[in-house]
Amino acid sequence: xxxxxxxxxxxxxxxxxxxxxxxxxxxxxxxxxxxxxxxxxxxxxxxxxxxxxxxxxxxxxxxxxxxxxxxxxxxxxxxxxxxxxxxxxxxxxxxxxxxxxxxxxxxxxxxxxxxxxxxxxxxxxxxxxxxxxxxxxxxxxxxxxxxxxxxxxxxxxxxxxxxxxxxxxxxxxxxxxxxxxxxxxxxxxxxxxxxxxxxxxxxxxxxxxxxxxxxxxxxxxxxxxxxxxxxxxxxxxxxxxxxxxxxxxxxxxxxxxxxxxxxxxxxxxxxxxxxxxxxxxxxxxxxxxxxxxxxxxxxxxxxxxxxxxxxxxxxxxxxxxxxxxxxxxxxxxxxxxxxxxxxxxxxxxxxxxxxxxxxxxxxxxxxxxxxxxxxxxxxxxxxxxxxxxxxxxxxxxxxxxxxxxxxxxxxxxxxxxxxxxxxxxxxxxxxxxxxxxxxxxxxxxxxxxxxxxxxxxxxxxxxxxxxxxxxxxxxxxxxxxxxxxxxxxxxxxxxxxxxxxxxxxxxxxxxxxxxxxxxxxxxxxxxxxxxxxxxxxxxxxxxxxxxxxxxxxxxxxxxxxxxxxxxxxxxxxxxxxxxxxxxxxxxxxxxxxxxxxxxxxxxxxxxxxxxxxxxxxxxxxxxxxxxxxxxxxxxxxxxxxxxxxxxxxxxxxxxxxxxxxxxxxxxxxxxxxxxxxxxxxxxxxxxxxxxxxxxxxxxxxxxxxxxxxxxxxxxxxxxxxxxxxxxxxxxxxxxxxxxxxxxxxxxxxxxxxxxxxxxxxxxxxxxxxx
Amino acid sequence: xxxxxxxxxxxxxxxxxxxxxxxxxxxxxxxxxxxxxxxxxxxxxxxxxxxxxxxxxxxxxxxxxxxxxxxxxxxxxxxxxxxxxxxxxxxxxxxxxxxxxxxxxxxxxxxxxxxxxxxxxxxxxxxxxxxxxxxxxxxxxxxxxxxxxxx
Numbered sequence: 001x002x003x004x005x006x007x008x009x010x011x012x013x014x015x016x017x018x019x020x021x022x023x024x025x026x027x028x029x030x031x032x033x034x035x036x037x038x039x040x041x042x043x044x045x046x047x048x049x050x051x052x053x054x055x056x057x058x059x060x061x062x063x064x065x066x067x068x069x070x071x072x073x074x075x076x077x078x079x080x081x082x083x084x085x086x087x088x089x090x091x092x093x094x095x096x097x098x099x100x101x102x103x104x105x106x107x108x109x110x111x112x113x114x115x116x117x118x119x120x121x122x123x124x125x126x127x128x129x130x131x132x133x134x135x136x137x138x139x140x141x142x143x144x145x146x147x148x149x150x151x152x153x154x155x156x157x158x159x160x161x162x163x164x165x166x167x168x169x170x171x172x173x174x175x176x177x178x179x180x181x182x183x184x185x186x187x188x189x190x191x192x193x194x195x196x197x198x199x200x201x202x203x204x205x206x207x208x209x210x211x212x213x214x215x216x217x218x219x220x221x222x223x224x225x226x227x228x229x230x231x232x233x234x235x236x237x238x239x240x241x242x243x244x245x246x247x248x249x250x251x252x253x254x255x256x257x258x259x260x261x262x263x264x265x266x267x268x269x270x271x272x273x274x275x276x277x278x279x280x281x282x283x284x285x286x287x288x289x290x291x292x293x294x295x296x297x298x299x300x301x302x303x304x305x306x307x308x309x310x311x312x313x314x315x316x317x318x319x320x321x322x323x324x325x326x327x328x329x330x331x332x333x334x335x336x337x338x339x340x341x342x343x344x345x346x347x348x349x350x351x352x353x354x355x356x357x358x359x360x361x362x363x364x365x366x367x368x369x370x371x372x373x374x375x376x377x378x379x380x381x382x383x384x385x386x387x388x389x390x391x392x393x394x395x396x397x398x399x400x401x402x403x404x405x406x407x408x409x410x411x412x413x414x415x416x417x418x419x420x421x422x423x424x425x426x427x428x429x430x431x432x433x434x435x436x437x438x439x440x441x442x443x444x445x446x447x448x449x450x451x452x453x454x455x456x457x458x459x460x461x462x463x464x465x466x467x468x469x470x471x472x473x474x475x476x477x478x479x480x481x482x483x484x485x486x487x488x489x490x491x492x493x494x495x496x497x498x499x500x501x502x503x504x505x506x507x508x509x510x511x512x513x514x515x516x517x518x519x520x521x522x523x524x525x526x527x528x529x530x531x532x533x534x535x536x537x538x539x540x541x542x543x544x545x546x547x548x549x550x551x552x553x554x555x556x557x558x559x560x561x562x563x564x565x566x567x568x569x570x571x572x573x574x575x576x577x578x579x580x581x582x583x584x585x586x587x588x589x590x591x592x593x594x595x596x597x598x599x600x601x602x603x604x605x606x607x608x609x610x611x612x613x614x615x616x617x618x619x620x621x622x623x624x625x626x627x628x629x630x631x632x633x634x635x636x637x638x639x640x641x642x643x644x645x646x647x648x649x650x651x652x653x654x655x656x657x658x659x660x661x662x663x664x665x666x667x668x669x670x671x672x673x674x675x676x677x678x679x680x681x682x683x684x685x686x687x688x689x690x691x692x693x694x695x696x697x698x699x700x701x702x703x704x705x706x707x708x709x710x711x712x713x714x715x716x717x718x719x720x721x722x723x724x725x726x727x728x729x730x731x732x733x734x735x736x737x738x739x740x741x742x743x744x745x746x747x748x749x750x751x752x753x754x755x756x757x758x759x760x761x762x763x764x765x766x767x768x769x770x
Numbered sequence: 771x772x773x774x775x776x777x778x779x780x781x782x783x784x785x786x787x788x789x790x791x792x793x794x795x796x797x798x799x800x801x802x803x804x805x806x807x808x809x810x811x812x813x814x815x816x817x818x819x820x821x822x823x824x825x826x827x828x829x830x831x832x833x834x835x836x837x838x839x840x841x842x843x844x845x846x847x848x849x850x851x852x853x854x855x856x857x858x859x860x861x862x863x864x865x866x867x868x869x870x871x872x873x874x875x876x877x878x879x880x881x882x883x884x885x886x887x888x889x890x891x892x893x894x895x896x897x898x899x900x901x902x903x904x905x906x907x908x909x910x911x912x913x914x915x916x917x918x919x920x921x
Contacts, residue, residue, distance in 0.1 A: 099869075100869060101867075101868035101869025101870070101871075101906050102868070103868070229865070230865070231862050231863065231864075231865040232865055232867060232870075234867075234870065235861065235862045235865065235866075235867055235870070236862055238861075238867050238870035238873050238874070239845075239854070239858040239861045239862055239867075239873060239874070239877060240805070240845065240846065240849060240854070240858065241803070241804065241805015241844065241845035241846045241874045242805070243804050245807075245871060247804070247807065247808060248804040250802060250804070256799065281788050282786065282788075307786050308786070308787065308791070308795060308799040308800065309795050309798070309799055309808075310787075310788075310791040310792060310795040310799070311788070311791075313811075314788075314790075385905065386871075386905060387807070387809050387815065387817060387869070387871045387872050387903065387904075387905040388807070388809075388869075388871045389808065389809070434869075434870070435869060436807070436869050436870075436871030437869045437871060437905050437906060438869075439905075465808075467811060468809065468810045468811055468812075671865040672865070675865065675868055675908065675911065676868070678907065678908070678910050678911070679868050679906045679907035679908060680907075681907070682907025682909060682910075683906075683907050686907065704810050704811075705809070705810045705812075705814040705815050705903060706810075706812060706814045710903050710905060711907070711909075712900045712901075712902075712903060712909075713895075713896050713900050713902070713904075713909040713912065713913065714896045714897065714900040716907070716910070717910075718892070718910075718913070719910070720910050
């Protein structure tokens with residue numbers, strides 16, 4: 001039988017794996033090239049008032065200068081806005097970004113409340129609807145949520161406060177400048193008048209909307225709320241098991257779906273045991289989808305719709321699909337590793353400026369240098385494996401498709417679904433739920449699109465639930481990589497030459513796979529007068545994508561480990577050597593002037609020095625114990641980490657303490673910042689020690705957490721100390737930066753403890769356990 | 771038809787649920803109790819942890835037929851009315867969660883441990899909690915919150 005479905009039309013049968021790979025590559029480029037303040041400042045008339053009917057109080061929304069604010073105002077579905085002050089004196093803040101565990105919902109509320117001078121106890125934070133016209137970008141990636149929204153949120157808070165003050169000034173007939181706003185209360189000292197924000201909320205809604213440029217925002221020293229410790233706004237719901245996540249969505253009449261794709265990516269459905277599946281308990285429907293041929297959208301597969309999740313899973317287990325694997329992946333890690341080793345033997349004769357670079361004269365430097373070191377580093381493919389498996393609920397009704405999805409890119413998902421099903425974007429209504437972890441996995445909306453496609457066939461709300469095994473088999477992996485390095489230190493003990501041959505992968509034969517090109521950060525921080533970088537590419541079918549701290553999560557390990565090798569070869573103290581490296585002025589490597597989220601040598605030196613101090617650098621340690629340090633400029637943050645550990649003669653590692661020192665500008669919520677620093681370091685440790693994904697003849701291994709050893713509490717260090725240098729630069733995010741330095745610090749500590757250099761991740765491949 | 775005792779209430783499960791259905795999916799799909807989470811389906815991550823007869827169990831691998839008549843407590847039934855269990859309160863106070871997905875399972879596992887060991891040592895905590903993955907790596911705070919709740 002051949003039960004192909006034609007409802008997902010377009011070039012349905014044509015696979016387009018390379019286009020999918022280009023899409024995931026763009027996701028990283030976007031966050032790496034985050035524009036500075038210009039793109040996130042408000043234009044004239046940037047605010048608009050919404051829904052200020054009786055009882056609504058003051059509702060202030062923000063519209064991008066290019067957005068169609070009037071259209072939004074007349075659309076009754078779009079009642080959410082940045083901030084609402086009710087007559088009952090509650091401040092409701094609408095958080096536009098996805099909450100994936102980075103604490104953004106609490107942070108966004110705090111930033112608005114700070115400028116509003118609201119009493120935090122009266123603030124409620126709700127998830128905003130998805131509407132790019134109203135909110136602009138609503139994704140979470142590259143640690144950009146805070147830097148993107150910082151100005152918008154502060155101006156929304158300050159604008160609302162200005163309108164409250166104006167309303168009180170008018171009612172009391174006093175100059176606005178004499179009114180003090182604090183803790184959700186307006187006070188005029190001279191006349192003794194005082195009122196809550198709620199009392200003036202409705203009157204404030206009638207005031208003119210201020211020009212955002214006229215608003216005076218607070219200096220760091222004026223903060224009353226920011227920088228202190230706050231528990232997350234959803235924590236009470238989380239610890240009492242209330243529904244928050246995509247998987248928790250429940251609708252009356254809802255049915256449940258599983259989806260089965262080819263275990264080898266790119267396989268197409270030839271036939272399946274439809275009659276048998278239809279007889280399974282609870283099965284309502286079963287059908288094949290041809291899909292769109294792109295892993296980031298809908299790949300061919302078989303959907304099973306049942307009366308509950310278990311029956312959908314049970315029928316999935318009984319499903320027998322005959323796959324057409326003529327175009328499917330036959331990637332094998334052993335062959336890829338061997339090919340890379342072979343390519344590493346010869347440095348490419350020519351350097352493509354798109355993927356490499358050359359400054360100074362590397363050969364001359366090597367010829368005269370007293371210390372030359374060569375080494376080959378490699379690291380494995382890894383999976384995102386957020387704990388909430390992919391899922392989405394979709395419901396076609398009244399000419400629209402309504403979607404509830406745990407996604408990091410709601411805007412993009414909305415647009416992609418609209419294009420796939422041929423509806424205008426306004427008819428694709430996306431509700432973003434809390435996400436049970438992201439780590440970059442949910443930047444791709446494949447599961448959202450699958451749910452929309454399946455639900456198109458079903459006259460009921462459908463929850464598509466992936467099994468954990470689906471999650472491992474159909475991830476967009478952090479690509480593995482191989483680096484052949486040669487470095488030189490001059491007679492003064494300074495880094496003089498750096499030659500790097502990066503062997504990576506390509507999906508289209510032209511450019512590197514997503515996450516498999518040189519980090520945009522490391523070239524600006526590996527400051528040597530003589531540099532040569534080249535890239536070689538091996539064809540790959542397995543999809544890759546952004547993984548927490550893309551590129552840096554692996555390349556900083558290579559960079560900082562090799563930097564340590566060079567320092568030791570020249571008999572230099574590593575911290576002093578690092579300081580010399582970042583302090584060097586190499587004209588060709590200067591960062592573009594202007595935006596202050598760029599690399600800054602003083603911030604770099606600050607975190608390296610403080611980390612060394614807090615970790616007790618230079619102390620004499622007992623035999624078998626070691627201290628290692630590494631640093632990174634990554635996703636806007638300057639961050640250094642130190643690992644103190646013991647290694648026994650069976651290569652068992654005990655980590656005693658991790659020290660994290662970060663400069664991400666002013667900290668919004670100290671509790672959350674510490675949590676991110678600790679979690680990022682643990683993620684770095686977990687991945688460096690034991691995580692890898694292997695492909696053998698196109699099949700993915702691991703399949704579940706029993707063979708993908710995510711770090712557990714018994715192996716976690718008892719102490720992860722986090723320190724913040726709260727510089728006056730614009731704040732940047734903390735989702736990514738704490739991951740990259742950890743592996744380098746770990747490897748350097750192992751060398752310090754045992755004299756053995758590790759040049760491979762994960763360390764389990766070298767026989768290490770934790 | 772299966773009769774369950776969930777959080778002190780009798781719940782009747784209809785014939786649309788087969789006896790081999792894991793307790794997790796009965797709680798989530800049939801009873802609307804979504805605090806216990808699906809993470810792995812093989813009892814490896816601990817996100818689905820609930821109490822049966824007062825003991826921590828992985829509900830994703832436990833057929834509902836084996837639970838008939840036995841008292842089941844889920845995270846929704848851990849607090850006494852509005853009064854949070856000391857672990858829940860400690861979790862909020864110490865701002866333990868990041869994504870929060872695993873936390874109901876962590877708390878239920880810790881609550882069962884505290885029944886046996888009201889004053890657990892560091893080693894007790896690390897041993898008992900090692901079956902629960904926190905993908906966000908909140909282990910330091912999980913440890914601290916358990917100590918805090920038992921102080």
